Amino acid sequence: MFQQAPCIICLKPADRVKDVYLHISIKKSEGTWNMLDQTQNEDRNSSTTQLMLTFFKSVSNSPLFIFGVIAVVLSITVPNFLSVRNIVNLLTQSSTIGLMALGMTFVLILGGLDLSIPANMAFSGILGALYMRDIGSPVIAALIMVAVGTAVGCINGFAVAKLKMIPFIVTLSMQAILIGSSIWITKNDSVYNLPDAFGDTILFRMGIVPLPVLVLFVITIITHIVLKLSFFGRWIYYVGINKNAAGVSGIPAETVTFFGYLLSGFFSGLAAIIVTARLNSASASMGSENIVLDIVSSAVVGGVSIYGGVGTALGAVIGVIFITVITNTMNLLHVPYYLTLVIKGLVIISVVGFDSLRSIRRS
Amino acid sequence: MSESYLKMKGISKHFFGTYVLKNVDLKVGEGEVLALMGANGAGKSTLMNILGGVLEPNEGSITIGGASRTFRSVSDSEKAGIGFIHQELALCPTMTVAENMFINRFPVKGGVIDRRVIREQAKTVLDTLGCKIDVLEIVRNLSAGDKQLVEIARALLTNAKILIFDEPTSSLALEEKSRFFDIIRALQKEQKVIIYITHFLDEIFSICDQVQVLRNGETSGDGILKDYNHHDIVSMMVGDLDIRKEKKISKAADKVLKVDQLSRTGVLDSISFELHRGEILGLWGLMGSGRTEVLRAISGLDPIDAGHISVNFNGSMQKVHPKRVKKWAGMVTENRREDGLFLPLSVASNISSANLMTLLSKNRFTVQKQKEEQAARNQVEALNIKISNLDQTAGTLSGGNQQKVILARWLSKAPPIFFMDEPTRGVDVGAKNEIHNIIKNLSGRGFSLLVVSSEIEEMMELCHRYLVIHSGRIVKELPGEAAKKDLMIWASGAGSEAGSEAGSEAPGNVNLGTEGEAEREK
């Protein structure tokens, strides 16, 4: 019975590398790494040398460093990697996974897990797309996507925080429910014929930068600030590190957990807008469970611990870019799509394994 | 009496240079019950862990049945016929009684566990204990007393000759207790060697023959129990010196906290008291008496079934929900690693965790780094916390400094009330003194403190007044000048016999010199 389950259909590689930005020109082809490093620098207001030291220390301490080196090597050796088209493509791909990874980062730092993110993205995308197609305004459609995503996040948050259910089961069943509903609503077909205005607005290019990349950039900085500098971000770390101690210190741990899942849903809704615009359609297949692996591995590679309490938004997004680079490189090298799945699976396990071995040795 | 069956000779054990046991001898013969007594930290557990193979002694020898033995592991000790019934039971709650008894020695017949054999043997052993538990019952459904019996039965199954009971009655109800004593007597008749660790004075007089008292890692007295009375034992436990300083707190000071008829089914029973401004109120009781539970209940960490709590709010007492008491009170929990500190975080963010909302910048959203660091630095200096810089993680600090970080957290918030559970557990002597000074200083500045500690010296050093708690009830209120003996006696449950609310609790008759005094106070 289970093998006929109309559950999850893999996205074909062609969908995933779909190149929407053929005609964009980039004047400077500076690496993404530099750009993001600078944002981290801007967040701190101490002296530059000390800052570089801390940055070097934190980077060389994490697997990121090794992966950064690999990425640079790849970019030099692989043909077409540094082409303008490829880099724009790469960043745009990163933007959706990046938004979802940011949502996941909140939940992971809280010590939880949200497996329903891609399904949530697909579901809210479909509802918004249906509205756009049948009723009207793309603006309201976009709001619907965000609202639906957030509502789903609220349900997850309520189940985990108030009902004290195990996060991965809550979100796993939520994933099944959402994919099921999506297939049901759409009869397993794509929702297309969306108003042009929607795609045109969302994919608007500001000079060299497509809007989704800009959105990711801005939201990453905001999220980073919220996590690192705001009281709410602090509460998230406190709860993720030690829920009991947080409770004793008077931190509203349940509420904080609830909001973590809420935000994860919110970001799924944002991602839905961009994905729907890029594909110019919405379908249940957008919520493939392989994307969960991409999200989790990005976050983990970017230094977010699955055991809670550790990680930054910036790290997660750098992880996303790294994972996208790997996928992209393997595409360019004509590595079979399936093999990229194997490699990604192994990357995440080895990163987590490396991390836990290190902590064992330390204690 | 000839040679003793179990002999431990010249046992010494030190951790990091501090002696926990110094040249301790212990001997018990067949059919004897030895009461091993001592205050917390006297070395009882260490001594028994050495016998149980959990720890290795630095010096000394163990002789069992005339043969010299060394134990490298728990299984070595088990093979030598030693059964250790720990206070915290090692049972699997979802499995049956019989399975739990046979968990590490299932008899197999025809490829499967021989259920008939384990059922019958389990039943036989439980029968010899005079206990009617169904061997197929799931352990989770048993009462605390029955669980203990299962554990004893498991030890008996291994044909253990020497049985060590660590605080066996702390979780038992009254009738369970008397049944348990019958079992001890039955075991005694079977020529078992029994070592019985307890805080409860009345118990040892009803079942033990021999007594050995440890104090500060040394034997402070031993011999035949009949030769001693309650007083002698208490004196041996606590020593003779009674450092009592004059501690006065003006009676007129206003109330800051009032707890009324607080109950939690099976744990706390009608707890009522008042806490005054500038007072250090000691909640004194043995482990498992409910002392920690009182703190957890009034700070909203555990649910309550009945009763209410009022705090002084701008001069008038107002009822508040337990969950909201945290607004007025700082809580130092007994287990700083598990529910106190955020170990991987910096000292600064540990200190600011309870007080984050006052450290925000003008936008009311981001935490202002300078304010946070300044607040942390003030506390670090005031409490003399030894760190290299504020970014050092809390996990790398010593116990004393960790404890000070928790105190610093609450001092920077400065609520009017502090709850402190074991404020100096696992802390070196120097830091202990400093923490005591911090506590006294707080009291002097008009803060009110409710303190729990298992160390009587610490309580006597700090408290202005004591509430003695036993079996989830406050059995006595004692003034700050109360003698050590009184504190010990009331906490051990013996005092309630002497008091006028007599009879319900302690079995066996207790005659103490404090009786008259207690009555006069009543």
Add this chain to the structure above:
Amino acid sequence: MGNESIAGIQAVRTKRNVKQFLASYGFYIIFILVFMIYSLRAPSFLTVTNIMNMLHTTVPLMVIACGIGMVIICGEIDLSVGSVAFLSNSIGTVLMVKAGVPIPLAFIVVVLTGVVLGAINGFFVVVFRVSSLIVTLGMLISFRGVALQITNSQVIGLPEALRAFGNFRIASFYIDIAFGLIIILLLHTLHTKRPYGRFVTATGNDREIAEKLGIPIRKIKFSVFVISGALAAVGGFFSMTQVGAINPLLGNGAEFTGIAAVIIGGISLFGGEGKLFPGVFFGVFLLTVIETGLNQMSVSPYVYPFFRGGIIFIAMYADSLKVRLRK
């Protein structure tokens, strides 16, 4: 006031007992209700043929769920079962079809592959101490990737003999029902009657206590992943023979339905609790009954995952409720 509070406490207790009863037996009640409703609405539902058909459909998932059940009882999780089923059978099928390896030998290879894949999971969990959730999530994707590579993402038909085996029946009794029942009963025996099974339960109860009692918890943990791998391979084999071919969706979503069945059957995700028989059998059967019934009432198959998700959500809530009520 005393009496009042006692009455209050008793009221609370009765409420608790009702809740506890519902949390423990609620699914049996749902099962009976569902069964009754379907029997009344679809006349073909309550027939021997239909019940046998449902059992037949149940077999592959039942075998796989037994493996998941063992892992969950041990306090861990295995999400990779579907992919293990697919990969091991891909190898077996390719050997049979492309290399002409005899069927029994190919079957042995399938099982051994399952064992090896399970061992890989166990290795990462025990030696590298990576959370089993992450390890098996990674393997869920990786193993499927390898298998898609091996089969080239194509449907490969099985040899005639195997196809016949998959749907072989005597009267309306499919032969694989017998195999499925034998496997679940054997595992039930292993779990409840062998010291090993009791060690698994003890480990799931509390790792530290188990260690104190001298149980080799690392070996036990490793072994449950191996068992789960082997059973996933066997379950996949049954599934494949029923269809008569291996297709790229083999085992897809099995981790989810498997966990659902296990939880519905009363095995707690918190470890150490529950039984494979009748628990898992019942859980798998309930899921099949619900879907068959929906099918016979002509409900769109697209709705099934929605129902399944809803049921596991409820099951999980009941599980966490049980644990909380006990405190």
